[in-house]
Amino acid sequence: MASKRLFQSVAEQIATLIDEGAYPPGTRLPGERELAEKLGVSRVTIREAEIALQAVGRLEIKTGSGVYVSEKKPAPGELLPKASAFEVTEARLLVESEAAALAAHNITDEAIGRLEKLIDQMRHGSEDEANEADEQFHQTIAEASNNSAMVHTVKSLWRMREELPEVKATYAAVCVHDAESRTEEHKAVFDALKARDPAGARAAMREHFHRLIESMLDATEKLALAEVQQRASESRERFAGVAKIV
Structure with a gap:
């Protein structure tokens, strides 16, 4: 690209x-x-x-x-930095893997129940409902870490995911096609948290983001091709207008 x-x-x-x-x-x-x-x-x-x-x-x-x-x-x-989807995802991998490990030590039965309901919503809800459940799933884990700095960081990273156009477009291109894989990856994180297994929760979260990065590589190639096609179309329209004037 x-x-x-x-x-x-x-x-x-x-x-x-x-x-x-x-x-x-x-x-x-x-x-x-x-x-x-x-x-x-x-x-x-x-x-x-x-x-x-x-x-x-x-x-x-x-x-x-x-x-x-x-x-x-x-x-x-209040400013958001200029960051690529890969940079945001790399940061999420580093931060949220450790948040999951911390959460495994501290998570309550109430939070476990909430996570289970969110996974069900990801599996059976509409696309918008699944995306909302995805966000709430990650926020719930951050809150379960009992670390306010971690909560703030995860919220900031999610804001970058949603408000930076290039990042949002890349995530949309990936998440539309891998809903089933995404749900199963969240289930693996949930299972480790329910077992109060810090190492397992960290590993499951890291695996989720590693797979996401691989999917982004494929999506990025498609976005690059679309950009080339868009520029070609704009050039064609511009030169067609010039030809008419001449």
Whole structure:
């Protein structure tokens, strides 16, 4: 995959325009079509760039109203770092494996019961319900570690998973096709926690993320191909427009 996807480059161009005063704080950005023509990209790319800028607090997307430049820059603690799906997953592997080991020492019967219900929801619920259960499963384990720093870190990593567009897209490409494997991996973590087995919980969580990284390698290749196809389509449209003018 290219080192920088197209929407990221466009997001930087929009941010520069904001910093230079073209779009002052509180003002509404031009529509997708106008920005797409101005920057020579598709409306889809503009939309992805705006979502990325919203994730870092530069824009506010108001449904039915438009996209606005944030009144103030977010505080440093509110900013999300630029990170790839692989970086986020690597961090999750390191942090959540140890969280699971700690949780095995401290987890209550009540938390075990909650985890069991969440696995059932992952297995039998809709896609949205399964994703919600997935998040709650990992949060419950972090909370069972009885370590507030661990809880905060896991929540921050999940926020990066959901709010960084490239990370979210990669996870979506993987999780849609491996729901059964994902559920069984969570069940293995659950079984180790229920047995109060720290080493087993750590190993099961690590195996879950190792498999996820392998799946991401395949998904990333597909995303790279889609990006090339998108750029080719945009070039074709642009040159077709030039030909008509000539």
